[in-house]
Each structure stands twice: as structure tokens, then as C-alpha cells.
Amino acid sequence: MPHRPVYPSARRPATCGDVLRLVREDGVATRAELARVTGLSRPAVAARVTELIAHGLLVEHADGPSTGGRPPARLAFDAAGGTVLVANLGQSRGQLAVCDLAGTILRRADADLPPGRLPEVALPALVDQWTALLDACGLPASSVRGAGIGAPDPADFDLWDTSPVTERFGVPALLDNEVNVAALGEHRVHHAAVADLLFVKVSTGIGAGLISGGRIQRGAQGAAGEIGHVPVAGGPGVTCRCGNLDCVEAVAGGAALVALSSAPDLPSLVSRAQDGDAEAVLIVRDAGRRLGEVIAAAVNILNPAVVILGGDLTAAYEPLVAGVREVVYRRATALATRTLRIEPSRLGELAGLTGCAAMVLDHTLAPEAIDAVLASA
Numbered sequence: 001m002p003h004r005p006v007y008p009s010a011r012r013p014a015t016c017g018d019v020l021r022l023v024r025e026d027g028v029a030t031r032a033e034l035a036r037v038t039g040l041s042r043p044a045v046a047a048r049v050t051e052l053i054a055h056g057l058l059v060e061h062a063d064g065p066s067t068g069g070r071p072p073a074r075l076a077f078d079a080a081g082g083t084v085l086v087a088n089l090g091q092s093r094g095q096l097a098v099c100d101l102a103g104t105i106l107r108r109a110d111a112d113l114p115p116g117r118l119p120e121v122a123l124p125a126l127v128d129q130w131t132a133l134l135d136a137c138g139l140p141a142s143s144v145r146g147a148g149i150g151a152p153d154p155a156d157f158d159l160w161d162t163s164p165v166t167e168r169f170g171v172p173a174l175l176d177n178e179v180n181v182a183a184l185g186e187h188r189v190h191h192a193a194v195a196d197l198l199f200v201k202v203s204t205g206i207g208a209g210l211i212s213g214g215r216i217q218r219g220a221q222g223a224a225g226e227i228g229h230v231p232v233a234g235g236p237g238v239t240c241r242c243g244n245l246d247c248v249e250a251v252a253g254g255a256a257l258v259a260l261s262s263a264p265d266l267p268s269l270v271s272r273a274q275d276g277d278a279e280a281v282l283i284v285r286d287a288g289r290r291l292g293e294v295i296a297a298a299v300n301i302l303n304p305a306v307v308i309l310g311g312d313l314t315a316a317y318e319p320l321v322a323g324v325r326e327v328v329y330r331r332a333t334a335l336a337t338r339t340l341r342i343e344p345s346r347l348g349e350l351a352g353l354t355g356c357a358a359m360v361l362d363h364t365l366a367p368e369a370i371d372a373v374l375a376s377a
């Protein structure tokens with residue numbers, strides 16, 4: 001099995017955090033192999049393994065393959081050795097969950113947030129609801145190793161005071177754009193083999209999360225991916241909530257489509273399109289074409305391997321993607337579209353929670369974070 005170097009300079013011995021990463025990410029499963037890969041002595045490996053087992057991060061089972069003598073004990077990452085708390089909040093609704101250390105959702109619920117602007121009201125309410133979910137799982141607050149929140153408006157991120165999370169659970173809370181965490185969730189679960197992915201969320205509003213070179217790209221101010229505010233050509237002259245004319249969100253976002261149709265709301269419009277209602281299908285397909293103009297430009301700039309369409313409108317996927325594909329394959333360059341895939345979100349409404357868990361686990365289980373926690377214990 002090939003291994004990337006454990007430490008960049010080879011000038012420091014492998015730490016507990018490095019050993020955990022080798023077991024968790026690279027599948028190194030015996031003490032002998034850890035010694036070989038890290039160059040540590042057998043006693044040094046044993047000391048690190050013992051410490052990681054004591055902190056609930058590794059388990060060891062005496063069920064390895066026999067090589068004639070006593071079979072070597074097998075090491076494995078202990079996904080049940082803690083929990084992470086996640087929440088994915090849109091402008092109007094959200095979900096929260098308790099996950100294990102593999103990111104598996106143990107229990108989830110709709111977020112019940114009091115009315116008001118998100119940052120001010122959300123944190124204390126989330127802390128109480130996470131506590132109730134942990135209780136329902138029969139797990140103590142001391143099991144929590146990290147928390148993460150996907151939130152809708154990066155312009156407000158300075159206003160998020162996450163200290164209630166730290167006070168209750170003793171861990172920091174990470175914050176990212178809800179579309180970014182959805183992109184991360186789709187990438188990690190279903191598209192880990194590609195390094196370049198564009199996730200486009202089409203709901204009441206329109207936004208995108210970009211993974212380039214295997215990493216989320218947030219831009220200089222966290223404002224990357226705001227494709228909802230790219231103008232479309234030949235639009236009807238509607239003013240967007242951002243103040244500009246004919247942004248794709250103002251022309252093809254859910255609110256705009258409901259205004260065009262006889263349906264009372266977005267779920268009804270989507271349901272009619274699914275049922276083949278001619279008016280609804282035309283409206284969604286035309287929205288797909290408008291969206292396709294903007295996605296074609298993004299494809300030319302970013303050359304993603306896959307474009308994922310998520311959000312409420314993707315329940316009417318057939319007419320939506322027909323419109324998107326029609327324009328993207330015509331307008332983006334031949335090279336950029338040669339192997340481009342345009343697909344629906346496979347995680348659906350779980351994409352955001354799943355991505356939040358990945359974000360928190362990447363941070364919490366990074367070697368330096370593990371070493372810091374063990375040093376302070």
C-alpha cells in the first residue's frame with residue numbers, strides 16, 4: 001500500500017495525530033506496519049496507540065489474518081469514540097444533527113429557530129436543540145468533539161458569536177456558507193474521485209459552492225460562488241434583491257418562477273412540473289436555460305469535472321437539467337464539456353449536514369488538533 005510521507009521534513013518523529021491519520025485515512029492496521037511506515041520504535045508506536053485508545057480514538061481487535069503464529073491485533077479508528085454537532089441553516093429553515101466520528105448521522109431534527117435575523121437568535125436555540133438531540137441519543141455533552149454550522153449569508157459571518165457552543169460543549173464551532181458545506185458533502189460522499197466540482201443550489205435563491213483542486217474555494221472575502229447575482233442576457237428588466245438588473249436569481253430563482261406561474265408556491269410549482277403540467281414544465285425548462293448561461297460561463301472559467309444541481313427546484317430535475325444541458329453544451333468550450341457531467345444532488349437535503357460533519361471532522365481529527373487535545377488532557 002503506498003503511503004504519503006507522514007511528516008514533511010522527516011525531522012520530527014510521528015505524533016499521536018500522525019498515527020491516527022495513518023489508521024483512519026490510510027488503513028494502516030497493525031503496530032508493526034505503523035513502525036515500518038513512521039520509522040518509530042515498537043515501544044514508541046505502543047505508547048501512541050495506548051494514548052489514542054485511552055482517548056477513545058482507536059480500537060484494537062485480535063482478529064487479524066494469521067501468518068502462522070499468533071495473529072497480529074488489528075487497529076481501527078473508533079467512530080463511536082465521540083460525536084460532532086452539525087447544523088445547516090437556510091434563510092427560512094434548517095436542520096441539525098448529531099453525528100459520530102465517521103460523519104454518520106445518528107439523529108437529526110428540523111431546526112426550530114425563533115423569529116429574527118439568524119446570527120442573533122440562532123446560537124442559543126441551536127445549543128438547546130443539540131443538547132436535546134444528544135439526550136435522545138443517550139449521549140453526554142462530554143462526547144462532543146466539535147461543532148459546525150452552514151449558514152446562508154457570508155456577509156453576516158462577523159456577527160456569528162459562537163461562544164454559547166463553546167461554553168456548553170467546550171469545543172469551538174466552525175462556520176461556512178451553507179452552499180459550500182453542501183458541495184463538500186456531495187464531494188466527500190459521491191465524488192471524491194474528482195478534484196473539481198461545482199455545486200449549484202437552486203431554491204428560492206441561487207448560489208454555488210466550488211471545489212477546485214480538491215478544496216473548497218471561498219475567495220478573498222468568502223464571497224466566491226455567488227452565481228445567483230450574475231446577470232443574464234436579454235432579461236425582462238427585473239430588479240434583483242441585490243439592486244442590479246436581471247441577475248439569474250431574479251429571473252430563474254424559485255421566487256421568480258412562482259411569480260411567473262399560476263402555482264401558489266414553489267413546492268406546488270415543482271410538483272406540477274413533476275406531473276408534466278405544460279405550463280410548469282415550460283417555466284422550469286426556461287429557468288434551466290437561464291441557469292445554463294451562467295453555468296456555461298462558470299464551466300469556461302473553472303473547468304469542473306462535474307456540476308451538481310441541488311436545492312428545491314431539482315425535484316423537477318428533468319426539465320431543469322434539459323434546459324441547463326442545452327445551453328451549457330452549446331455555450332461552454334468543447335474541451336471544458338468533453339467529459340463534463342451534469343447530475344442531480346444525490347444527498348438531497350442531507351448534503352449540508354453531511355458536509356458540515358466533514359468540515360468539523362477534517363478540523364477536529366487533523367494531526368495537529370489531535371496532538372493539541374492530547375497535550376492538554
Ligand SMILES: [Zn+2]
Pocket residue numbers: 228229230240241242243244247249250
Ligand atoms: Zn442580484
